[in-house]
Amino acid sequence: MIVLFANYLPDAVRGKIKLWFVEPHPNVFVSGVKDSLSMSVVDLLLEHCTAESGIIIFQSISLPPFFKIYTKGQTSRKISDISGLQLVVEKTIQNAQKSSPGSLIT
Structure with missing residues (x-):
């Protein structure tokens, strides 16, 4: 299984991954591909997505x-x-202290 979160995907990559992924929410993709295909899909994403894509792949x-x-x-x-x-x-x-300044963090 692969779960992909993206800020932006190039149109060519988006069209290609639509073969294997379902998009339950904008820029969130889920796929149940087999392990043999899984690494190929991850390699494709890492190779063809630009740094501005901002992707996280699980x-x-x-x-x-x-x-x-x-x-x-x-x-x-x-x-x-x-x-x-x-x-x-x-x-x-640091972020936890900023969000709740009255709480103690140990």
Whole structure:
């Protein structure tokens, strides 16, 4: 399975991925392709999308932790790598303090 979030996709790439993906929400694409085709699709996206595309790709794999995250360009979320485990950063301590100045963060 592949889940793709994009800020923008070139028309040629959008047309090509429509072969394998469903677009449940604008610029959110979901596909249930087999593992053998999955890496080819990810390679196609990383090769043909520009940095302004701002893509995050979640790909399921057969080895723990059973997913891999790829990014290209400027995205709204940051990916953190902790001991080989890729995680999506929702809030940093500085952002949490700015959003709720009265709360204590330990």
